Amino acid sequence: MSTTERPRILVVGGGYVGLYAARRILKKMRYGEATVTVVDPRSYMTYQPFLPEAAAGSISPRHVVVPLRRVLPKAEVLTGRVTTIDQDRKVATVAPLVGEAYELPFDYLVIAMGAVSRTFPIPGLAEQGIGMKGIEEAIGLRNHVLEQLDKADSTTDEDVRRRALTFVFVGGGFAGAETIGEVEDMARDAAKYYTSVKREDMRFILVDAADKILPEVGPKLGTWGREHLESRGVEVFLSTSMDSCVDGHVVLKNGLEVDSNTIVWTAGVKPNPALARFGLPLGPRGHVD
Numbered sequence: 634m635s636t637t638e639r640p641r642i643l644v645v646g647g648g649y650v651g652l653y654a655a656r657r658i659l660k661k662m663r664y665g666e667a668t669v670t671v672v673d674p675r676s677y678m679t680y681q682p683f684l685p686e687a688a689a690g691s692i693s694p695r696h697v698v699v700p701l702r703r704v705l706p707k708a709e710v711l712t713g714r715v716t717t718i719d720q721d722r723k724v725a726t727v728a729p730l731v732g733e734a735y736e737l738p739f740d741y742l743v744i745a746m747g748a749v750s751r752t753f754p755i756p757g758l759a760e761q762g763i764g765m766k767g768i769e770e771a772i773g774l775r776n777h778v779l780e781q782l783d784k785a786d787s788t789t790d791e792d793v794r795r796r797a798l799t800f801v802f803v804g805g806g807f808a809g810a811e812t813i814g815e816v817e818d819m820a821r822d823a824a825k826y827y828t829s830v831k832r833e834d835m836r837f838i839l840v841d842a843a844d845k846i847l848p849e850v851g852p853k854l855g856t857w858g859r860e861h862l863e864s865r866g867v868e869v870f871l872s873t874s875m876d877s878c879v880d881g882h883v884v885l886k887n888g889l890e891v892d893s894n895t896i897v898w899t900a901g902v903k904p905n906p907a908l909a910r911f912g913l914p915l916g917p918r919g920h921v922d
Contacts, residue, residue: 645745649678651673655705667740717910749766785827805869809839813897837868838891841900
């Protein structure tokens, strides 16, 4: 922790916005004008658009993350969480990875905490759902899918095989559509090395409450994306949602029921709930107003 008497610019969050905000500030600052402090639970920035490729093994995990200390050599990088902010005293409480929490004074504050996965009180989701917000989850998903192929190849129990080879993805936005496409492609290639597992044995299901997928790219490309996924054997269920997934038994609102060991949740994001503890003016959805 710095002991400098210079003014401190505190950047809470070392993701894409926090990293580039700190870089821009440092670039425009005169030497010694202020101390730029970046606080994040991770010591690296994750480029989230590449997570589906990392989940499929198309690119190396090291190409998805950027070490903060390497790209911000003139900043003070603290690995920990900002738990509270006292706006009147201009003091933030930082909980480091190890040790006791401490107070960190600041003169200027930049909030760049990013979003968290938007979840709903769906029975079984907390226990069964796999997120896609970090590199750890992406690599975990890849290993998990390959493990399901191993299970299916090593058993003659049809129920076990069917459950292992059924993959359910909830959320048809960019993250969900690209992730199911990449994972399906990986599983298709991996099946070549198994004696008793073929692509035809697998079932990929994409679910979204909206009436289309990929709203980020517009209706024309969204329709093309859905048709492309369906041409590869992905079942796309629109205008429906998941009612429950207790013990891997997935029940959709449209009546479909399947058993699956793999339930990937990519149904949107919401502002970080920690913002409510920072004394900031928030909008109706919990974002900084």
